[in-house]
Amino acid sequence: MKQLINVKQWKKNSMRLLIGAFLLWFVIAFLIYPNFNIILASFRTESGFSFAIVRKLFESPIAMDGLKNSFILAISLAITTNIVGVFIVLVSEYFEIRGAKLLKIGYMTTFIYGGIILVSGYSMIYGENGIVTKTLASFFPNFNVQWFGGFWAVLFVMTVSTTTSHMMFLGNAIKSIDNYTIEAAKNMGASSFYIIRRIVLPVVLPTIFAITILQFLGGLSAFAAPLIIGGKDFQTIAPLILELNKIPGSQGLALMLSLVLGLTTILLLILFTKLEKGGTFFSISKTKAVYVKQKINHKALHIFVHAIAYLLFIIYVMPVVLIIAFSFTNSAAIHEVKLSFSAFTLDNYQTVFHDIEKITPFFNSANFSIQAAIAVTIIVLLGVGIRRKHDNFFTQFIEYAFLIPWMLPSTLIAIGFLTTYDEPKLIIGNKVLIGTTEILVLAYIIILIPITSRLLRASYQSVDQDYELAAKSLGASSFYTFRRIVLPMLLPTVLALIVLNFNSLLSDYNIAAFLSHPLKEPLGLLIRRYTSVEATGDTQALIYVFSTILMAIAAITVSIVYGWLLKEKKK
Incomplete structure (x- = not known):
């Protein structure tokens, strides 16, 4: 009997050691080593270590303009997003506005x-x-068709989208x-x-402050918007890193910019x-009443707020409506x-679903995304x-260590993989x-780890340990207890995370632009290739179709996660 207990204990300890060894290897190999290596690679030359690249960075007008533009965008975005974001929340949640649910x-x-x-x-709506x-050019013959570009266009798109x-x-x-x-104040x-x-x-200030941090960092590492609509006059760090990495002899500058972006973040x-911890935020009431929407009594202000609210509604909805309509x-x-x-047709969808060459990038992205979504959930579990x-x-x-990717822009993570595992x-x-598909999947896993870790950890804490102790007292093994007791309780959150993570990667471009396999093109690269001034009606139709498909998948995803999985968990 004693020998049997010793064997069980040995198996239990062996499994723990195996899991611990795997996690340690994974963290070192893919979370620490690539980021440490990029620091070394930034200062490594053929003759040894040198800080000449720092001087080269400061002497490069393109690099310095990129840094300046990134900070300008980050500061501006933190301001404009809060103005618009607070307003749309007030009109949809705080004030009594007609059509608030529609808004x-x-x-x-x-x-x-x-x-x-x-x-x-x-x-495709505001571009050339x-x-x-x-429409504007038809009314005004001298209208500049290239008006939508540069800083203001990037700021507009990122403000609305974030x-x-x-x-x-x-x-x-x-x-x-x-x-x-x-009511007391009134x-x-x-x-x-x-x-x-x-x-x-003052009550919601902590939330606003946290969102401001996210917006500032998002503006600092912005990629898609500056790349597509920024033009030559407004280049930021992230797109510049991609371009420099493609130019022979400029990879060192790309590495240095990646390092600067990561350290700044x-x-x-x-x-x-520290600033957030230094603030004092509180609510003075101890017995709270259910919130009631407030009326706007001033007639002129009432009309003005409604007008701005519906103008923003049009700005938000128009791209979705037009993308679906043009598809x-x-x-x-x-x-x-x-x-x-008379122009209505289903040919665009038939072309996509019947031409294997057209639909392949979608299946490639779906394959990479589902692999990463499942793998990251298992690792974090x-x-x-x-x-x-x-x-x-x-x-x-x-x-x-699981939180490291939260502190680093995706550009730096991709460059770290490129310089380490070449x-x-x-x-x-x-x-x-x-040159393999595995590197893209691994990078996807890395960028998903922080949010997956935080949410699974929170869900794990809600599991009553008494159930586990009761199973242990009845002789159940740790694996059996996890499989039959813990996992069923975590399952709604686990499935929700897999679905959300899968959906978030389907149209990824930021990581794919650096690490994609040349023969396994993801959907994000296809969309970028077809999003150009020279794009024909046929190629634009494909973008509209893929965009509509992705929006439908996202809508279904949100419905499944928030309407079923997480709703069941709350009961």
Whole structure:
């Protein structure tokens, strides 16, 4: 009997050691080593280590303009996104606005499309061949058809496309405001503006501050918008890194820019975190009343707010409506930017689904995405599980290592993989990852780890440990307990994360632009290739079709996750 117990204990310890060894290897090989190597590679020359690349960076007008433009965009985006984001949350959640539910649906369209799809959509509407541009040119013959480009165009698109965080987080914060406090202020004669400034905003300020950090960092590492609509006059760091990496002799400058971008992101995160901790945020009421929407009593202000609210609604919804409409339009009508019932056709969809060459990039992206989504969930489950069982230095190290990609822009992660695994490395069995599909999947796993880790950890903490202790007392093994008790409780969150992660990678361009296999083109690269001034009606039709398909998948994803999986978990 004692011998049997010893065998079970040995198997248990062996499994823990195996899992621990795998996690340690994974963290070192793909989270630490590539990022450490990029620091070394930035200063490595044929004659040894040199800091000459730093001087070259400061002497390069293109690099310095890229850095300046990135900071200008980041600061501007933090301001404009908060202005627009706070406004749309107020009109959809705080004020009593006619059609508020419809407005909310319109503002939430950024949930179902983003990245290169969204930027391409705005480019096809406001760009040189866009419907808005051609309409304006027909009324004004001297109208500049290349008006939509540069800093202001990038800022406009990114402002509209990044208010998702406001609708998701700030909307919930607004709903939690104590109605007693607002009513007390109104009874004392406070105006609506005064209540918003002195009561509402102070309560939701922590949420706004957190969103501002995300927006600033997003602007700093912006990729798709500056690349597609920034033009030659407005280049930021991330697209510049991609271009420099393709030019022989300029890879060192690309590495240095990647390093500067990564270090800046880390320093800003530390600074913002300290500033946030130094603030004092509180609500003065102890007994809260259910929030009630507020009326706008001033007639002129009431009309003005409604007008701006519906103008923004049109701006948000128009790309989605036109993309779907043009996906069912023939190539001639697309080229002429004319919508009519006579141009209606299903040929675009038949072309995509019947031509294997056209649909292959979609299947490639789906394959890479599902591999990464499943793999990251398994890896994080192992890490979170071992952290729950053993609170020691090793598990803490794994937990914090999982957060490393959160501090680094995706561009830096991609460059790290490129410079590290372009030759055989012992840590991965002397294999070369460059030119394989595995490197793209691994990079996807890395960028998904932080959010997956945080959400799974939160879900794991909700599992009552008494169930596990009861199973253990009945002689159940750790694996059996996890499989029959813990996993079923985590399953809604696990499935939700797999679905959301899969959806988030389908149209990826940022990572794919650096690491994609030349014979396995992902959908993001195809969309970028077809999004150009020279694009014909046929190629634009394909973009509209793929965009519509991706939006439909995203809508279904959101419905499944929030309407079924996570809803079931709340019961």
